[in-house]
Each structure stands twice: as C-alpha cells, then as structure tokens.
Amino acid sequence: MTKDDGSNINKKEVEQVEYEEPPLEAFLEEEEDPKDKEKRRKKKRFIYTSVAVLLSFGLLFQVFAVWFDLFNIDSLRLRQASEQLSEDEIVNQSQDAVVLIQNGASRGTGFVISADGYILTNDHVVDNRGGVAVHLPDGQSYMAERVTRDQDLDVALLKIEGEELPYLTLSTEKSEQEDVIYVIGNPLLQAQIANKGTMMEERDGYDVLRISNPIYPGHSGSPVINEGGEVVGVVYARTIPTFDNNSESVGLAVPMEAIFNRIEQLEQISK
Incomplete structure (x- = not known):
C-alpha cells in the first residue's frame, strides 16, 4: 500500500478538477444595475422627446410662414385698400367675374369673358401639364x-362648362396716361382683392401697359378695368426697382388690343 504524502493526487480527482463543468450562473447575464437601467431609459425618452419637438417646430414654422403671407404688411395694406373700395360700383360689378386659378403649385387669377365660360389668364399661370382648376367667387x-x-404675350384662353356666368366686357380702346383703372385679383394667398391706380406713361419698344397699382404674386392674370367697367389689359408682372435709383415698382399688363390681334377667337367670343 502506497502512502499518500500529498504529492500525488488520485487520477479520478485530477480528471474531476480538469473537466468539471462551470456552474449555471456563469451562463447568465449579469443583472443590470437599476441605476444604469434608469439612465438608459431616460436617454431614450430624451431622444424621442427631442425628435417630437423638432417635428413640432417644423410644422409650426410652416403654419407661421402661411400666416405671415396672410398678415404681413403688404397683405394688410392690400386688404385695407380693397375694403375702402367695397362700395365702388365698378368693383362690385366686376368682382363676381374674377376667378382663382390653380394649376399644380401655381396659383393665380383669371376672369370670365363670356356667359358660357371662356376665361382669360396668363400663360405662365397654367403652363404646367396638370389639370387646371377654376374657383368662382360663389364657391363653384x-x-x-x-x-x-400665346407664350410671347403670356396669355391663355380657357374654357369651363358653365352657364349664365357673370363676365367682363373687353375693350380695345387705347388707354391714356392718368386714366383711372382698377385691378382685381388674388394676391398673397388672399382672394377678390381690389385696388385703384392710374395708367402711366408708355415706353417705346414695349407693347405693355404700365400701371401704378400695387402688384404682387397671385395677381398674374388679373383684369385691368377702366372707369367704364371694361377690361383694357391683363396683368402679368411688375418691375423690380434697382439699387442705383429710387424708382418704385410698376405693374405691367398686356393691352387687350394686342391680345385681340393674336387670339382670333376673342372677337367672336366677346360679341
């Protein structure tokens, strides 16, 4: 019998030491510290809240941008001037024939020229390929x-399937400097805005009417109406003052005489 002096280890004991399986707890994840878990939860909540706040600010910015267009100084001045003309006979007789035109993102003005639904406007108001929607003041x-x-004149003739519509009479008579005129349109996201001005001096080489009426985006396609209640031109743009002089912005319109010469159907339609 061999004496066990501690230097030798039983073979079975060696195998047990070398191949003993780890305890089950070694395969389990260490339980997360409650403080770390709370910090992680707060971080996620902060990220979600920040994203929601940014989205809200984006929506608010868009809303404020629209309201700014509606209530900026120019808009308020236009509305005040229009309200002062609310009792004017020519304005009252003409407004029902002035329409809002939408073509994709484009928004402008037009006016009915016959009881069966012919409408004049600017070509650039309806030059998108999509459908053209016409909204009348009565809600139709x-x-x-x-x-x-006619792209050169920047005018377009439209047709809607209406009956007994209010319409404006066209005139080919030449307007004189200082003649009083009215413009009715849909500027700066507003509708049925009227303003009063005068004809200005002509410039050689330009087949356009220069008018003192304030003109803004949305006025494109608006009728220029004389004191007889007849349309003498179609608004299409305004000048932009340069920095090197003190000139003011001037409205520009295509004279009806030029439109009659280029669009043959008008003579028959306007009879």
Whole structure:
C-alpha cells in the first residue's frame, strides 16, 4: 500500500478538477444595475422627446410662414385698400367675374369673358401639364380646358362648362396716361382683392401697359378695368426697382388690343 504524502493526487480527482463543468450562473447575464437601467431609459425618452419637438417646430414654422403671407404688411395694406373700395360700383360689378386659378403649385387669377365660360389668364399661370382648376367667387369649382395660348404675350384662353356666368366686357380702346383703372385679383394667398391706380406713361419698344397699382404674386392674370367697367389689359408682372435709383415698382399688363390681334377667337367670343 502506497502512502499518500500529498504529492500525488488520485487520477479520478485530477480528471474531476480538469473537466468539471462551470456552474449555471456563469451562463447568465449579469443583472443590470437599476441605476444604469434608469439612465438608459431616460436617454431614450430624451431622444424621442427631442425628435417630437423638432417635428413640432417644423410644422409650426410652416403654419407661421402661411400666416405671415396672410398678415404681413403688404397683405394688410392690400386688404385695407380693397375694403375702402367695397362700395365702388365698378368693383362690385366686376368682382363676381374674377376667378382663382390653380394649376399644380401655381396659383393665380383669371376672369370670365363670356356667359358660357371662356376665361382669360396668363400663360405662365397654367403652363404646367396638370389639370387646371377654376374657383368662382360663389364657391363653384370647375376643371378647365386649355383652348389656346400665346407664350410671347403670356396669355391663355380657357374654357369651363358653365352657364349664365357673370363676365367682363373687353375693350380695345387705347388707354391714356392718368386714366383711372382698377385691378382685381388674388394676391398673397388672399382672394377678390381690389385696388385703384392710374395708367402711366408708355415706353417705346414695349407693347405693355404700365400701371401704378400695387402688384404682387397671385395677381398674374388679373383684369385691368377702366372707369367704364371694361377690361383694357391683363396683368402679368411688375418691375423690380434697382439699387442705383429710387424708382418704385410698376405693374405691367398686356393691352387687350394686342391680345385681340393674336387670339382670333376673342372677337367672336366677346360679341
């Protein structure tokens, strides 16, 4: 019998030491510290809250941008001037024939020129390929057909399927400097805004009417109406003053005489 002096280890004991399986707890994740768990939860909540706040600010910015367009100084001045003209006979007789035109993102003005639904406007108001929607002051809406266009004059003739519509009479008489005129349109996201001005001096080489009326985005396609209640031109733009002089912005309109010369259907339609 061999004496066990501690230097030798039983073979079975060696194998047990070398191949003993680890305890089950070694395969389990260490339980997360409650403080770390709370910090992680607060971090996620902060991220979600921040994203929500940023989205809210984006929406608010868009809303404020629209309201700014509606209530900026120019808009307020236009509305005040229009309200002062609310009792004017020519304005009252003409407003029902002035329409809002939408073509994709484009928004402008047009006016009915016949009881059966022919409408004049600017070509650039309806030059997108999508459908053209026409909204009348009485709340009726129509999809319009493009009848003809003249890109050089920037005018377009539309047609809606209406009956007994209020309309404006066209005039080819030449306007004189200082003649009183009215413009009715849909500027700066507003509708049925009227203002009063005068004809200005002509410039050689330009087949346009220069008018003192304030003109803004949305006025494109508005009628220029004389004191007889007849349309003498179609608004299409305004000048931009340069920094090197003190000139003011001037409204520009296509004279009806030029439009009659280029769009043959008008003579028959306006009879």
